[in-house]
Amino acid sequence: DHKEHIVLLHGYGGCALTFIRLFAGLSKQYFVHALDHMGMGLSGRRVFSDNLSQSEMVDYFIDAMEEWRIASGIDKFISFLSKT
Secondary structure (H helix, E strand, O other), rough: OOOOOEEEEEOOOOHHHHHHHHHHOOOOEEEEEEEEOOOOOOOOOOOOOOOHHHHHHHHHHHHHHHHHHHHHHHOOOEEEEOOO
C-alpha cells in the first residue's frame, strides 16, 4: 500500500493545528504532514536579519521546508496552502 505524502501549510501567523479536522480523512489516502512555518506555531526560529529582501525572506522559508523534506526522506509531496 503506497501512499503519497501531503504537506499542509498554514497562512501567516497560523499554526499546523489549523488542519486538525482534516487529519483523519486525509490519512486514509495520504501520509499527512502538517507543518508550522519557521517561527510560527510550535516551531523554533532561526536567527535572521530584519534587513532581508522579499526574495531572501521567501528563500528562508523554502530552505527550511527543503531541509525538512530531505531529513524526512521524502522525495516528493503534494502541498496544500491555507490562506489563514
